[in-house]
Amino acid sequence: NAGVTQTPKFQVLKTGQSMTLQCAQDMNHEYMSWYRQDPGMGLRLIHYSVGAGITDQGEVPNGYNVSRSTTEDFPLRLLSAAPSQTSVYFCASSYDSRAPNYGYTFGSGTRLTVV
Amino acid sequence: GNSVTQMEGPVTLSEEAFLTINCTYTATGYPSLFWYVQYPGEGLQLLLKATKADDKGSNKGFEATYRKETTSFHLEKGSVQVSDSAVYFCALIPSGYSTLTFGKGTMLLVSP
Numbered sequence: 001n002a003g004v005t006q007t008p009k010f011q012v013l014k015t016g017q018s019m020t021l022q023c024a025q026d027m028n029h030e031y032m033s034w035y036r037q038d039p040g041m042g043l044r045l046i047h048y049s050v051g052a053g054i055t056d057q058g059e060v061p062n063g064y065n066v067s068r069s070t071t072e073d074f075p076l077r078l079l080s081a082a083p084s085q086t087s088v089y090f091c092a093s094s095y096d097s098r099a100p101n102y103g104y105t106f107g108s109g110t111r112l113t114v115v
Numbered sequence: 116g117n118s119v120t121q122m123e124g125p126v127t128l129s130e131e132a133f134l135t136i137n138c139t140y141t142a143t144g145y146p147s148l149f150w151y152v153q154y155p156g157e158g159l160q161l162l163l164k165a166t167k168a169d170d171k172g173s174n175k176g177f178e179a180t181y182r183k184e185t186t187s188f189h190l191e192k193g194s195v196q197v198s199d200s201a202v203y204f205c206a207l208i209p210s211g212y213s214t215l216t217f218g219k220g221t222m223l224l225v226s227p
Binding site (some may be wrong): 004014031033036040041042044045048049058092094101103104105106107108109 | 118124141149151157158160161164204213214215218219220
């Protein structure tokens with residue numbers, strides 16, 4: 001089925017470990033982004049990309065890295081996990097970053113716990 | 116800066132009651148406005164949108180009108196169902212930009 005696929009769905013990490021959250025879309029969307037969702041905080045933008053090879057920081061980028069080598073994939077890397085990164089992470093994509101009329105398509109999320 | 120303010124929840128209603136969830140925004144120019152819904156354990160789904168002043172977005176019985184003069188985009192439904200229980204997010208994309216800014220979300224609980 002077409003859409004945004006996130007893996008894994010659940011993950012427990014120890015403090016200091018590294019991991020990559022995967023995000024893939026098969027809709028040929030230009031724009032991709034990562035959000036984290038925390039209770040009482042809504043969704044906050046971590047990083048985004050307007051096309052392959054182009055990334056930029058959002059509201060809360062510290063502790064996270066991204067790259068966009070293909071149109072389809074936009075992985076989020078945690079280099080040294082901290083308990084403050086315990087959250088639910090959502091990947092979202094959009095057809096054209098210059099045409100927000102299309103809205104965004106969200107993945108089903110990755111629930112990350114750092115102990 | 117750009118921001119979205121939503122009424123705090125939870126909003127608790129009986130089935131068939133009228134729903135209003137308030138949303139106001141701060142942004143320069145003419146942003147596009149959205150309502151997203153998140154059902155338990157799921158990601159966000161686009162519920163409706165409006166891209167210019169006085170536009171009315173509608174879907175599944177929900178409506179919201181883009182009011183530039185009051186910088187508001189309130190969500191309404193005439194008769195809620197138990198299946199409408201979810202968290203609702205108001206969001207905007209500023210004119211000329213591509214990033215979504217979300218409100219904190221409002222939980223709706225509908226009882227039979």
